[in-house]
Amino acid sequence: MESAPAPILQLSGISKRFGDFYANRNVNFDLRAGEVHCLVGENGAGKSTMMNMLYGLLKPTEGTISMDGRPVEIDGPRHAIDLGIGMVHQHFMLIPVFTVAENIVLADEPTDGVKLDIKAAEQRVSELSAKYGLSVDPTAKVQDITVGQQQRAEILKALYRKARILILDEPTAVLTPQEIEDLLAVVRQLRDEGMSIIMISHKLKEVLSIADRISVLRRGEMVGTVDTAGQTEESLARMMVGRDVLLKVDKGESIPERPVLQVENLWVKDDRELDAVRGATFEVHAGEIVALAGIDGNGQEELVDAIAGLRHIEQGRIVLDGENVTDLTPHEVSDSGLAHIPQDRLRRGMIVDFDLRENAILHDWDKPDMVRLGIIDRDASAERAQMLCDMYDVRSGAGISSRAGSLSGGNQQKLVIAREIQRDPKLLIAAQPTRGVDIGAIEFIHTRLVEERDAGTAVLLVSLEMQEVLSLADRIVVIFEGEIVAEFAGGTVDEQRLGLAMVGSADKAGAGT
Amino acid sequence: MSDFINFWIVGLGVATLRFATPLIFASLGGLFSERSGVVNIGLEGMMTAGAFFAIYLSVQTGTWTMGLVGAMLAGMALALLHAVATVTFQADHIVSGTAIILIAGGLVNFLNLTLFGPEGSPADVSTPPRVSLGAFQFSILVPLAGLCVFGTWFVIFRTPFGLRLRSVGEHPRAADTVGINPFRMRYIAVIVSGALAGLGGAFISFNVSSYTENMVAGNGFIALAALIFGKWKPVPVMFACLLFGFSQGLASRPPGWLPDALSSPELLNSLPYVITLVALAGFVGKSIPPAAVGKPYAKH
Amino acid sequence: MTRRFDIESALVPVLAVVAAMLVGMALIGMIGYDPFYAYTALIEGAVGSPSAIGSTLLRAAPITLTGLSVMIAFRAGLFNIGGNGQAIIGILFAGMVAVHAGGIPGPFGWLIAMTLAALAGGLWAALAGFLKTVRGANEVVVTIMLNYIAVRIGEYMLGLGGPLQEKGSSIPASAEFASNAKLPVIWRPDPFTEVHVGVIVAVLGAAFAWFLIGRTSLGYQIRAVGLQPDAAEYGGMSVTKIVIIAMFIAGAYAGLGGAVSSLGDLDRMQKSDFGVLQIGFSGIAVALLGRNTAWGCLFAALLMGGLASGAVGIQNAGALPAGVGTKLIDVIQGVIVLFVGMDVVFRRLSGRVVGIFNRDSNHEVKT
Secondary structure (H helix, E strand, O other): OOOOOOEEEEEEEEEEEEOOEEEEEEEEEEEEOOOEEEEEOOOOOOHHHHHHHHOOOOOOOEEEEEEOOEEEOOOOHHHHHHOOEEEEOOOOOOOOOOEHHHHHHOOOOOEEOOEEOHHHHHHHHHHHHHHHOOOOOOOOEHHHOOHHHHHHHHHHHHHHOOOOEEEEEOOOOOOOHHHHHHHHHHHHHHHHOOOEEEEEEOOHHHHHHHOOEEEEEEOOEEEEEEEOOOOOHHHHHHHHHOOOOOOOOOOOOOOOOOEEEEEEEEEEEOOOOOEEEEEEEEEEEOOOEEEEEOOOOOOHHHHHHHHOOOOOEEEEEEEEOOEEOOOOOHHHHHHOOEEEEOOOHHHHHOOOOOEHHHHHOOOOOOOOOOEEOOEEOHHHHHHHHHHHHHHOOOOOOOHHHOEHHHOOHHHHHHHHHHHHHHOOOOEEEEEOOOOOOOHHHHHHHHHHHHHHHHOOOEEEEEEOOHHHHHHHOOEEEEEEOOEEEEEEEOOOOOHHHHHHHHOOOOOOOOOOO | OHHHHHHHHHHHHHHHHHHHHHHHHHHHHHHHHHHOOOOOOOHHHHHHHHHHHHHHHHHHHOOHHHHHHHHHHHHHHHHHHHHHHHHHOOOOHHHHHHHHHHHHHHHHHHHHHHHHOOOOOOOOOOOOOEEEEOOEEEEOHHHHHHHHHHHHHHHHHHOHHHHHHHHHHHOHHHHHHOOOOHHHHHHHHHHHHHHHHHHHHHHHHHHHOOOOOOOOOOHHHHHHHHHHHOOOOHHHHHHHHHHHHHHHHHHHOOOOOOOOOOOOHHHHHOHHHHHHHHHHOOOOOOOOOOOOOOOOOOOO | OOOOOOHHHHHHHHHHHHHHHHHHHHHHHHOOOOHHHHHHHHHHHHHOOHHHHHHHHHHHHHHHHHHHHHHHHHHOOOOOOOHHHHHHHHHHHHHHHHHOHHHOOOOHHHHHHHHHHHHHHHHHHHHHHHHHHHHOOOHHHHHHHHHHHHHHHHHHHHOOOOOOOOOOOOOOEOOOOOHHHOOOEEEEEEOOEEEEOHHHHHHHHHHHHHHHHHHEHHHHHHHHHHHOHHHHHHOOOOHHHHHHHHHHHHHHHHHHHHHHHHHHHOOOOEHHHHHOOOHHHHHHHHHHHOOOOHHHHHHHHHHHHHHHHHHHHHHHHOOOOOOHHHHHHHHHHHHHHHHHHOHHHHHHHHHHHHHHHOOOOOOOOOO
16 A cells, blocks of 8 residues: 655645635645646635645635745745746636747846847757747747747746646647647646646536546635546536536427518627637527527637627628618618617626616616706616616615626616617627626526517527526527537537537537428 | 038038937937836936036036036936836826926925026036047047947847846836846836936036026927937937927028928927927827836735 | 726725826935935825915816816817817917907806817817828827917917907017906915816716716717727718717817816917927826826826816925926826826736735626
């Protein structure tokens, strides 16, 4: 019997408090030399907070961090680097206008006298990249290379600094399936070379395939650490959520009527002027919920923006209840019968520094029932806001004169949904309507969407959550790399087949019903 | 023919250099500051302070070198104020810059009146020596400005310090995660900026051997324009300054063959601003500033 | 728009003014004069007599308008450093009318002059709004450039042989304004102080700005665009259009400010006036000190006007060497801007001041 190897890194009783809120509470965690230790948990479970403490970006409120058995106080990234900790952040910490080599050597530059020796830097990067199979051109500017290459540059940054411990914060979130495979291979190779790795993820399949041990965080607290052997996705999911959750929505059969939204061969570019939507064609009928399913960043956002008139359409046609709305302004599309629950309520859906009364009339600044002679009718807008709050149970500190930003996420979202549904639209687009919303509000929101459907509205649901798609949709269209790659009738598809379709490898036989 | 040469080559050449030199110093100062992410519209104020303290210290000590040191220190002191406001207290860079201009203008004129009295500075001021190059004669600060262009280019683009400074101006959090202290880098850059702007101001007052109110007269803003027109790169910035200096030189001695309507010195003087507007509007190659310029940086 | 009274936020400007006055005291002491005597003279000069009050009002009027200009642009998310340029364009147009207003009946002289000043200033500023939204040019630099272009245009127009220079004169100045283009006097506290209708224009301007921003659909759109352009676009507003309109209104205010200062206080335009014009910059200080509210601008302008008028009091009392008083006020104004800009410090400080008063209710609020 050999005893378990001593941990290279140990967190004991770590807490991090922001005001009254505990992002981490009494967390214990250890990392053994040469293991891949995955850290899983839902959004907001405190994973990133924990890693930021390890990297010296945050200081723990309580508890101790030890390395090689000795307690350390990590007082900054520089100190973390000196201790041999490297971190690849979820949002890359790369400077777009610098070259790969410049990014990697930054703050530890090779010099020739007082001069920066950029040739030596490129040389060192080439050597490292050859050694670990992380191919990337050291002389290329970061803004010109792919996301996968940028990630390799990030890993090289840690290797260049002689990291012994590598923290990867949701490294696969932004990658294509092929890039994910490559990354996991690199992670395995690094482990075999003796690197100790902490990887944050909430993709359980990946976690099971790469981890030696898995730790689960829930609401800032450590639920437990387990060996990967013997775990399943279900067992991990249960640990993450704390109970078996299956979102069940009570809904009857849908009775689709006339087509309300017709999207025909739509082409839209993203902010970088690349094709984001490529020839999408689909319909949404009155009285049905169509879910647009896909992994984040496959053109959903651009597609929705194009329908709402918020983004230029390169080619194709959008028809809203018989009316061609292709080149209309957002205001005109909205007047033609579109209500839109935007994906990012804090950026688009509401003005956080306006009060609820003013937010209630975001589309109505020219409507005769709210504005007369260019002057806003305060009573009418207050009445409207009060009605929305009452109907959708929006809770706020100071009623309709509360600042929208002071509401909880769920209440903010309810306000947005109330405002949009109350406009009695022909088409309702709900883009990630339950993102960042608590369980209670999720059920409420789902019920409302079904009610809207039953009232004869065409509902287009855009969601990244497979569960939400499966439980709400009457029909599912799958978008992958800007193309509609599959379509399923609701209830005819399981998580596995939908998941395959979402990564672009649908079995063509089942698709396109 | 020799009139032509006198006018064109010597006269206009010297005038161009005379007008361009303070712009070069100040815009290089702006370059340091903005490359680190701090907008510095306070250059105008720092130049004003430099103009006054160059004369004051030169009078007090009897040597122009001390005048130069004084000009730099005065610029640096104001720059320090700007850095404290913008870097430490995250004040809006434009607001702080405006304050610097108001404070510098008021304070310098306050001191001018109380230290020199209503008659102004005495007539015998020690000023930097002139050097001759053939028919050209100019202050030794002119070649010093050229040296500063080269020095700035070298420091910003060829040294580890420059790489770090630019990283802070582009993505301070990324710099922070590899252990660069964005606050410290920005302090250094802004203070260097003040020293250079102070030198620019010193050139203006040394050139006429005295300080008078409002003598900087918008040069700080033209320097800012040159910085944008030169796309935040030292050598192009220098050429922008020369171009702007040339148009000012032309305005100071409009050539006879220009039609009357165009030879108005006022309109010729507005050329730098018009050119910059056109450049800003993206009609002649877009100027893209450092990504994080003007944005306060805060830890989590 | 709801604005709950936020005592901490209201204390920031007060503390900034106090701090700036202390800096001023230190400066006075430093040159060996008596700060208390100087400040007494300052207060005398600002509010110590009817004519002092009149002088304060006269100085407050134009900077109220330029302050409102900066405030309105701020609300649309733009920093209007161009008040000086817009005021100059306003002065030129108002002056052009004023010089020839002899043939215009009665009060229409100054009314037409003021209207043209507002329109011209507005268009000048709208250009910056256009370049910002359509061409992506930073409005700060654009308005600075436009300031200097306006200065040069003004100097050209009034330079020897310029289109607005008085024919046959060898002075770089315009002909005298017609008497019906001068702003009517509403109060004459002493023979040398003539308080004109510009003061009323300033108060009406503040009232209109308050109504526009807080009550109208346009104001709603301006605020939405300024706070969250993406949300404004989502709400169907045209960000481009609103920014340009807001800049037009801002420029109109600055143009009016220029016209008030010119038609109210001067008899003609002079070439040398343009380079040293300060009301645009003062407008920035006014807007910041007034915390970007209409009535705040009015109060801040009164304070700044009082300081400027007080500088004359210092001069008359001989409390400081000749000319030094106005320079001191410039410094104080700059320090106020700096301190208001460093809001964080003052929030912390004023939070503490408030904390002293309500120590009992200082329990933590659960969220």
